[in-house]
Amino acid sequence: MSDDIKKFYNLKLKIILPVFFILIIIFLTSSLIIIDREYNSARDTLINSAESYSSLSAIALINNYEQYYESGFYQFLNIVDDHMKLNRNINQIEILNLNGKILFDTTELIEKTKYDEITYGERYLQDEDIIKRIISSNPSNKFLENNQYIEIIQPYINEWGRHDYSIRYIFSLSSLEEMKQEMIFTIFISSGVFIVISFLLIFFIFNRFITAPIDKLIKGIRSIGKGNLGDEVKVNSQDELGELASAFNKMRIDLKKTQDSLKEYSENLEMLVTKRTEELEDKTANLEKINRDLIQARKELDALNKNLEKRIKERTNEVEQLLKQKDEFINQLSHDLKSPLNPLTILLPILEKQETDPKKMEIFQVLKRNVDYMRNIAIKTLELAKLNSPKTKFSLEKIDLRDEIQRIILNKKSLFESKNLDIKNNVLEKIFVKADKLRLEELFSNLLENSVKYSNEKGLIILDANKDKDFIKISIKDNGIGMTKKQLNHAFEEFYKADSSRHDFESSGLGLSICKKIVERHNGKIWMESAGLGKGISVFFTLPLYLNEEFEK
Secondary structure, eight states, X not given: OHHHHHHHHHHHHHHHXXXXXXHHHHHHHHHHHHHHHHHHHHHHHHHHHHHHHHHHHHHHHHHHHHHHTTTOHHHHHHHHHHHHHTOTTEEEEEEEETTSBEEEETHHHHHTOOOOHHHHOOOBOOOXXXXXXXXXXXXXXXXXXXXXEEEEEXXXXXXXXXXXXXXXXXXXXHHHHHHHHHHHHHHHHHHHHHHHHHHHHHHHHHIIIIIHHHHHHHHHHHHHHTTOOOOOOOOOOSSHHHHHHHHHHHHHHHHHHHHHHHHHHHHHHHHHHHHHHHHHHHHHHHHHHHHHHHHHHHHHHHHHHHHHHHHHHHHHHHHHHHHHHHHHHHHHHHXXXXXXXXXXXXXXXXXXXXXXXXXXXXXXXXXXXXHHHHHXXXXXXXXXXXXXXXXXXXXXXXXXXXXXXXXXXXXXXHHHHTTTOEEEEOOOTTOEEEEEHHHHHHHHHHHHXXXXXXXXXXXXXEEEEEEETTEEEEEEEEOSSOOOHHHHHHTTSTTOOSOTTSOOTTOOSOHHHHHHHHHHHTTOOEEEEOSSTTSOOEEEEEEEBOOOHHHHO
């Protein structure tokens, strides 16, 4: 009997202790989650408060600085002191210009003395990161000293849009740690009291409603183990343990019937196994037949694949031959067109100068425009054919993008002045691309000429570039006549003109097609965007970024 009691209490411990530990883990986890959530909420509130304070106080501080710092220094100190009292977490304020010079520091408020630049020299920040953030027109945040402080750079932009000052705020986050310690102490004390009460309550309920019924079931099981099937287990409970006791008693009654039917079942099972074995043999024979059919079908499919590969290779050779013939035809056609047009290009201006009849001179001008137009088409067609040919090789080199664009702008100066256009090169310095210099110049020349052609008088053209992974994304934007969505879809097609009703002898309809081929040969992409007619056009394209040797390794 002592062994039974010992095993029974071991079972009790195995059930109660895990429940107790789970209860502790749940309370500890929930407490930590609540602490972390409240801490993060308080932290976000403090940071938002600091950002709001910085945004709202910047204008007043700069205005008072300009008005009182030189003429009323102590009045300015009182104003700064009043501002700092509005937020108890603020630790330091610095007024800076865009060169990183410290114009005012709250140490002057503590010392009640104006900083003497003549005696001690001008004060400048040495941190390059802070200087970059000062120059930015957007506010920025940064945590300092293991998140013990937060630094906010707030730009000051006056009503005319000038950005001459920035204010550096440093806020202390020490109040968060104090709040966190108080929360930990309060929550853990409350959790400890609740855990103890819960444990005592669980222990009582377990002894009353689980221990006694389990003890009776254990005695009934031991009785059946000794061969006594007449003892009934009595459990006066309507829960799962009561159902278990009823099932146990029913099992005791059914046990005898089971023993009698076991022999009959064994005999039936042997007959069923024999029948299933015969069915399995039939299915195996059927599967072997299917497998032979599959092998035959595979052989036929292999033969069909070989024939298909041969036909594909023949068609590929035919297509390559046709492409070669097309390139040869275009080259020959361009040459045949240029040869008779060259004498006309030379003779027509001479004949025009010798002619005095205005009507005949007008005829000569029309002839000259048409000859130039045909010659331009021949040259552009030949250029496009060269770009399409895989034999055309590009000489890739390291190119300073800003310097190259500036050189092209200077070369096209007269073109921009013809329409009084304002051209802006916003590309940053020290951006290098890996490209063919001649093709790059041709690309920019075509795109800029296109922008000038479709820009209004006194318009604006802006060039910009940004890094995009291993590429540079370049944009050329104008505020000219714009394009419709339908025109944008066909813009890069060969011989396409946005306005087919115009007799434009300066355009061959191949310029953008050539630009597309040049960009694609550099493994880039080119596309156009427009908000509609009269709203300008933006051309975007990508070129590979030139990486230095250390980065490539």
